Structures are given as structure tokens and as C-alpha cells.
Amino acid sequence: EVQLLELGGALVQPGGSLRLSCAASGFTFDDFAMHWVRQPPGKGPEWVAGISWNSATIAYADSVKGRFTVSRDNAKNSLFVQMDRLRPEDTAFYYCVKDIFPSLGSGPLASWGQGTLVTVSS
């Protein structure tokens, strides 16, 4: 069974930084692209970033480009996102999501974690 556990959500001040991690299990991690998707409370989801199986292809939403950095460690079955210069509008549940293919732009968001809440507020 696919399991995705997001860690690292917290309350942070505007302008601050936070690093989220995702521990994956139940599948061969380096066979699949991975994504971060966020959802503000009471609103719809927004795709944030995606990374191919070998980290060769990485893509970001315009709203986070230059501030967020996604990475993965296939040896540790882990996905990360470093979030810098955080803004109040970054407040959301952040989900770690598994693709169905190794490359980006080929498959849907197949399996979702339960999410971790990031709150950006003073």
C-alpha cells in the first residue's frame, strides 16, 4: 500500500523559511515522478512543483518560482521542498503526491498523503 507522510508543517512569520519532507513507502520510489500540491483551507488545490524520477526535470508554479526548491533523495525514499521568503498567501495544507509515471507531464496525481499545514502569519 502506498503511504506518503508529510512532515514539517508549522507557523512561520512572513519572510521566513520552512522545509517540508515526505517519507514514502509501499512502492519503488525512484520509479515515479513526485509532486507537491497545496490547498488553502476551504479552497481548491493548487499544483506547486513536480520532480521527475531522476531529478532531471523540475517544474514550478509561477506563484512559487524562485522561492521554493523541490528535491528528492531516492536512497532515502524522500521528497523535500525548501520554502523561502514565505508570504501569507502561502498558507495552506501541503500534500506530497505520487505520479503514475517516471517523467513529468505524463501522468495524473495518483496517490496523496494526508497533508501538513503551513501557516504564514505574524
Place this chain on the structure above:
Amino acid sequence: EIVLTQSPDTLSLSPGERATLSCRASQSVSGSYLAWYQQRPGQAPRLLFYGPSFRATGIPARFSGSGSGTDFTLIISRLEPEDFAVYYCHQYDRSPFTFGQGTKLEIK
């Protein structure tokens, strides 16, 4: 970026009725790289369909997906109580990948 517009915003129906949800893209979604998700309160979204007619694992046969180009449809043939939720379409054809605003399916 590709903008997805879902209609209606809210759909009020009774159990046993048929639901038709629409998703229109601002540009053609090549390869029909369009997916549908269901989200129940307090839960993460769940993949229903992709491609857009390939049913994800465990999704009941009363759900069906179709469409191509810019117009896509999700149909639930006979609504069960657990089907009342919010539904999102999503395109993974072109980065940035985008979602529709959602259709809330509520009990009438």
C-alpha cells in the same frame, strides 16, 4: 497557463439521480491529459479518472469520464450517499499543471 472552468459550481441532486459535471479548458489539452478527483470533507483528493476515461483503481463503475480537446465530462450514473463531495478536474499536459475551481455536489 491552461485555465480550467468547471460547471456548475454547485449541483444539488438526490441519491439515485444522475450527475453530469463539466470541465472546459482555455486551450486544447493534448493527449487528453485531463484527470478528475473527488474530495470529501477532511480528506485529501482522490484520483477518479485520467486520460480522461481511464478509471483509477477501486473507482465504482457508476463513474465515467469522457472528452477531448477542450471539453471534458464526469458522469455519475446513480448517486450514492458517499458521492456527495467536491470534484476537481486537473490538466497535466502543460506546466504549470492546473486545477478547475471545483464543483460541489450536494444533497438536495
